[in-house]
Each structure stands twice: as structure tokens, then as C-alpha cells.
Amino acid sequence: MLDADQARERLREILNRAEYKVYEDQPKGFLQSWWDDAKEWMARQLEKLFPSYEATSAAAGPVLAVIIVLIVIVLGAAAYFVVRNTRRSRQYRDKSPLQSMRELDWTSDMHLSEALKQEQQHDYSKAARHLFLALLLYFHEKKWLEARIWKTNWEYYDELKKINQNWADQFYHLARVFDEVTYGERKLEKEEYDKFRKEAMERLEEPEKTMEG
Structure with missing residues (x-):
């Protein structure tokens, strides 16, 4: 064995x-x-x-x-x-931020006033939307772009980058938030809105000479 x-x-x-x-x-x-x-x-x-x-x-x-x-x-x-x-x-690429002639007929100050009103009512999504339209029409009033009811934010971006690429990039960032609030039914919280408001107001308060170059 x-x-x-x-x-x-x-x-x-x-x-x-x-x-x-x-x-x-x-x-x-x-x-x-x-x-x-x-x-x-x-x-x-x-x-x-x-x-x-x-x-x-x-x-x-x-x-x-x-x-x-x-x-x-x-x-x-x-x-x-x-x-x-x-x-x-x-x-959202093919959607226009201006949904009616009434919004186009408003001035940037009118949209800004409505944004502040919605802000006081704690409707931060609507406030952000009117704040963005105030910025868009402010650019239109300064002739940095031409606002039309059929134009998209991508077209505004292309117009703006011919004047100042940095501002165009910042506009694009704000436009993405606007699109999500307007078309994606995103609800902004106060902290998110405060950041959006700060960036948008910096553009509205920026002197015209910074757009040169």
C-alpha cells in the first residue's frame, strides 16, 4: 500500500x-x-x-x-x-428665451423690477428668469446683440463673442441655468439664486468700456 x-x-x-x-x-x-x-x-x-x-x-x-x-x-x-x-x-438649443412680444417690448429695467418682485415672494425660479431677460435686453439696448423673439441663446452667444469672448462665456453659463428653469422645470433654491443673481448683476452694473476688446 x-x-x-x-x-x-x-x-x-x-x-x-x-x-x-x-x-x-x-x-x-x-x-x-x-x-x-x-x-x-x-x-x-x-x-x-x-x-x-x-x-x-x-x-x-x-x-x-x-x-x-x-x-x-x-x-x-x-x-x-x-x-x-x-x-x-x-x-434646449432651439428654444427662444423670449416667449412673447410682451417680453420683448419690456425694457431691461422692467424685467429687473419683476425679478425683484418675484424674489421678494421667494419664487426664485421666476426671479432668475426675469433677471436673465433683463440682462439680455440690457445687451440689446447697448447694441451688443440684437434681441428677436425667434432667436435662441446660442445665437445670442455667437453675437456676443464677436465683441467679448469672456462675456459670451459668462452669458452661456447664465443661459444654461435659465434654460433649465424655463424649460426643464428646475426649481432654484435661495442659495442657487443668490449665486445667479450676483453674477447677472455684475454684468448689468459693468461699465460699457469693459466690453471693448
Whole structure:
């Protein structure tokens, strides 16, 4: 009868035969190769950050798996928000901020007065909307752009950047908030409105000479 050492040696010889080794020699699939490469890369990064970390430890495999899954989740969430914001921008791209002739007939001061009225009533979304229209018509009155009921904010942006690129970029930021409030039914909280109001009022109070160049 074989003793324990002889039995182990016999088993090793059997497992080393070609018919048993063939499964180990098979090429890895794409996902398996990607997973192994990802774990290897992550292990190297962890070793750089934490010199005492040993990638070969028993806990290394589960730790790497958890980290990689978290990274994938974060990247997926980031991609989701980028796509969502892009779709929103395209959705509002063809809409005009002036929805009636009455809004175009108002002066910038009239829209500003209405914005302050809505602000006092704590309707910050409506206040932001009238504040943006006050800014738009202020630019129109200064002849930095030409307000028309059929024009979109993208067209106003193109006109404004011919005069001052920095102001055009700031206008674009305010226009995005305006679009979300007007068409996306976004409700502004006081803190958000205060930031919007501060930026818009800086434009309304800016001397005309800053638009030069």
C-alpha cells in the first residue's frame, strides 16, 4: 500500500500529464485578460501609494476587486451625468428665451423690477428668469446683440463673442441655468439664486468700456 508521500508524488505525476495540462494552456478570454491586467495595474498603483502593501497577500484579490468595481461605478456615474447634461443642452438649443412680444417690448429695467418682485415672494425660479431677460435686453439696448423673439441663446452667444469672448462665456453659463428653469422645470433654491443673481448683476452694473476688446 502506498504511503502518503508516494501518493502525493503519484498524483503530481498524473496532473502533469498533457491531458490535464491542456486546460491551463488554453488562451484567456478577453474579459479574463482585461480583469487580470486591471488587477495587476491596480496592485502596482497600491504598492506605490502604500509600500507596505503586498499584492500577493490573501486579502489582495478581494481588495483589488472591490477597488476596481468602485472605480467602474464612479466612471459610469460620471459618464451618465455628462450624457444627461449634453442631452439637456441639445434639448434646449432651439428654444427662444423670449416667449412673447410682451417680453420683448419690456425694457431691461422692467424685467429687473419683476425679478425683484418675484424674489421678494421667494419664487426664485421666476426671479432668475426675469433677471436673465433683463440682462439680455440690457445687451440689446447697448447694441451688443440684437434681441428677436425667434432667436435662441446660442445665437445670442455667437453675437456676443464677436465683441467679448469672456462675456459670451459668462452669458452661456447664465443661459444654461435659465434654460433649465424655463424649460426643464428646475426649481432654484435661495442659495442657487443668490449665486445667479450676483453674477447677472455684475454684468448689468459693468461699465460699457469693459466690453471693448
